[in-house]
Amino acid sequence: MTDCLSCIMRNRAICASLQPDELLLLSRMGRRQRVSSGHTLLWEGDDAPVVANVLEGVLKLVAATADGREQIVGIVFPSDFIGRPFGKESPYSVSAISAAELCTFHRDQFDEFAADHPDLQQKLLRRTLGELDRARRWMLLLGRKSASEKVASFLLEMADRLLPRGAAETARGFELPFGRQQIADILGLTIETTSRQLTKMRADGLIDLPSRRAVVINDLAALKEMAG
Amino acid sequence: MTDCLSCIMRNRAICASLQPDELLLLSRMGRRQRVSSGHTLLWEGDDAPVVANVLEGVLKLVAATADGREQIVGIVFPSDFIGRPFGKESPYSVSAISAAELCTFHRDQFDEFAADHPDLQQKLLRRTLGELDRARRWMLLLGRKSASEKVASFLLEMADRLLPRGAAETARGFELPFGRQQIADILGLTIETTSRQLTKMRADGLIDLPSRRAVVINDLAALKEMAG
DNA sequence: CGGCTTCATTGACCCTGATCAAAAAGGCCG
DNA sequence: CGGCCTTTTTGATCAGGGTCAATGAAGCCG
Structure with missing residues (x-):
């Protein structure tokens, strides 16, 4: 694999916990992988033999009913971790929604390496706790919010995750990595x-929609009000 | 605190990862606490200075909107872990829904102890990954299932969690720890x-409801069919 | 045992968001 | 530029589940 030391995620992914010599060991286990938009890496219910760091691109985690209804249960951005350590099958499928670049590992090898590197494991635990918090806030949205509250909450969450750190309060425009159907699958x-x-939000002046996937927030306060 | 070595959760909670001498250290930090039904331990949005193992009883994790709508985002049973390690405020409140007994720790002390005990941290990571899977399956239910599918799924999940290991396929009756309002808050x-x-499910012969909180499953296959 | 309180059930009606259908707008490639 | 396919928007209608209201059943305690 290309050298971990020069990796763009060196300081953002869970690898940030490792020393140069440990990183060398890890880099021998992993390999870079490009996946194209729409490609599904892991299938719901199948054993998930790989875990990975996301270097570039966006992926979705999708759960589905037997008759084909889909719910997006997670969105994965660069520096995020995907896969299921400790040998369980994946309870959802993982698909790229844009061209993506990953840094993949065999799950068993990764598990073993993690067991010997408590700092790495702690970083993973922190991330997982954060994901759990996010999932639970999303449960409130799915179970109790109206359609307008859902869409407003979604735009705020996206502004928060897509705009450079701290800019969410001031900057106003961003490009969604999703089409309308995917937004619907996120919001139920x-x-x-x-x-x-x-x-309706555009008609009310809260936002602009300059192109299919672009959003400009005109009235952040009103949007927050609307999100409930 | 009462001796960890004789604790009923000795082999089921995250403490199972520890050796007797480590357990002694941990027991000096923790203390037993009884909470009565209805009592709220942690409030949504507040800093959460304690973490705990549940020894007995059932607790709920609740997220709420500003105007008071509530969604139960997690159910905590004996041997489960509650609280938010690594110093973040709790994104939901934690309340006992039956009389409960906990084994509590100061969060900072626990974090420090965990950092020195990788096996404990790994147990916690495994648990957290499991909780995340469960939360994500619940998101599919909240976002995409109909009322009848929700209730059927709920009964199956409860049979699975409340009946002794492995008995879920054969045993049929159990006592819910929830009232109707709480079931509604779980299902959105x-x-x-x-x-x-x-x-309706009783009228159709799928279940019996011998008392307010008791459920007997008559037709497991039909229930699974109904859960989607 | 009986009254009080809380919890659950049932009924009537309505509204939000789903469904079905069609038109419009973009994107892509020759 | 023009045609074709995909995505999004808009419209009309419908139904699942919410809301409001009343009744009924259980638990509790004097």
Whole structure:
């Protein structure tokens, strides 16, 4: 694998916990992998033999019912970790929604390495706790919020995650990595309801929609009010 | 604190990773605490200065909107761990829904201890990964399932968690630790819809409801079919 | 045992968001 | 630039589940 020391995620992914010599060991185990938009890495219910760091691109975690209804249960950005350490099958599938670059490991090898590197494991624990918090806040949205509250909450969350650190309070425009159907799958709505809510928010002057995937927030306070 | 060595959770909670001498250290830090039904230990948004193992009883994790709608985002059973290691405020409140007994620690002290005990941290990581999987499966339910699918899924999940290991496929009756309103808060429904669905399932012969909180599953296959 | 309180059930009605259908707008490639 | 395919928007209708209201059943305690 290309040298971990020069990796763009060197200081952001869980590898940040490692010393140069440990990093060398890890780099021997991993390999870089490009995946194209739409490609599914891991299938729901299958054994998940790989774990990975995301270097570039965006992926979705999708759970589905037997008859094909889908719910996006997680969104994975660069520096995030994917896969299921400790040998369980993946309870959701993982698909790239843009071209992505990963740094993958065999799960068993990774588990073994992690067991010998408590700092790495602690970083992973911190990340997992953060993901759990996020998932639980999303449960409130899915179970108790109206369509307009859902869409407003979504835009705020995206502003927070997509805008450079700290800029969420001031900067206003960003490009979503999702189409309308995917937004609907995140919010537990249909594509039609999602589209209508966005159109209404534009008509009310809260946002602009300069292109299909671009959003500009005009009235952050009103959006927060609306998110409940 | 009462001796960890004789603790009923000795081999089931995260402490199972520790040797007797380590356990002695831990027991000096912790203390037993009884909480009565309805008591709230941690408030949403507040700093959460304690973490704990649950020895007995059931607790709920609740997220709420500003105007008071509530969603239960987690259910905590004996041997489970509660609280938020690594110094973040709790994103949900934690309340006892039955009389409970906990083994509590100051968060900072616990964090420090955990940092020196990789096996403990690994146990915690495993648990957290499991909780995250459970939360994500619940997101599919909240976002995409109908009321009848929700109630059927709930009964199956409860049978799985409340019946002794492995008995879920054969044993049929159990006592829920929840009232109707709490079931509604778990499923993202109203109490009325929840009640109607249960009544209908009884009328259809899928279940019996011998008392307020008791459930007997008559037709497991049909219930699974219904859960989707 | 009986009254009080809390919890659960049932009923009538309505509204939000789903569904079905069609048109419009973008994107892509020759 | 023009045609084709995909994505999004818009419209009309419908139904699942919410809301409001009343009744019924259980638990509790004097």
